[in-house]
Amino acid sequence: MNQEKVYAMNFAKVYSLLVAKAEKKGKTREEVDTIICWLTGYTKEDIKKSAAGAVTYGDFFQNAPAPNPNRRLIKGVICGIRVEDIEEPLMQEIRYLDKLIDELAKGKAMDKILRK
Numbered sequence: 162m163n164q165e166k167v168y169a170m171n172f173a174k175v176y177s178l179l180v181a182k183a184e185k186k187g188k189t190r191e192e193v194d195t196i197i198c199w200l201t202g203y204t205k206e207d208i209k210k211s212a213a214g215a216v217t218y219g220d221f222f223q224n225a226p227a228p229n230p231n232r233r234l235i236k237g238v239i240c241g242i243r244v245e246d247i248e249e250p251l252m253q254e255i256r257y258l259d260k261l262i263d264e265l266a267k268g269k270a271m272d273k274i275l276r277k
Contacts, residue, residue, distance in 0.1 A: 164252055168219025173212045179262050186266040196261045199275045200254075202227025222254045232257050234276040239263060 180190045194205045202225055203211070211221055232254075236245050239260045247253040264274045 164249060167255060168217060168251065170218045172216040172218050172221045173214070175218050176208070176212045179258070182262060183265055186268070188265050192265055192271065193262065195271065196265060196274060197258065199229055200232055200258055200261065201225035202229065218255065219251060222251055225254070228254070231276045235260055 176193075180193050183189065183193050194208055197203060197208055198205060201222070207226075233245075235257050237243065237260055239256050242256070244253065244256045244260050247256055261274055265271075
């Protein structure tokens with residue numbers, strides 16, 4: 162899938178897929194929200210509003226109020242690509258979230274996921 166298609170996807174659709182992935186592994190929407198809040202600086206209410214609106218996935222990340230500086234500590238492979246090597250900044254932000262949700266689904270402890 163090309164980058165423009167990813168950026169144009171509806172946040173609500175992607176969010177529901179992220180939550181479904183976590184729930185399938187016994188995790189919760191609350192844990193997904195905690196990860197998104199940590200990564201982007203959005204509040205849980207902001208996430209709820211974005212998921213109820215027509216926000217694109219790209220806009221959700223471009224308008225993130227306070228991207229966590231520790232997100233740069235996220236390393237590893239997602240979709241066959243090392244997240245730390247992704248050159249396109251917006252795609253890297255999106256893949257950071259993918260990586261964190263993968264870690265959650267695999268049972269990694271929240272304090273490790275949030276790079277505390």
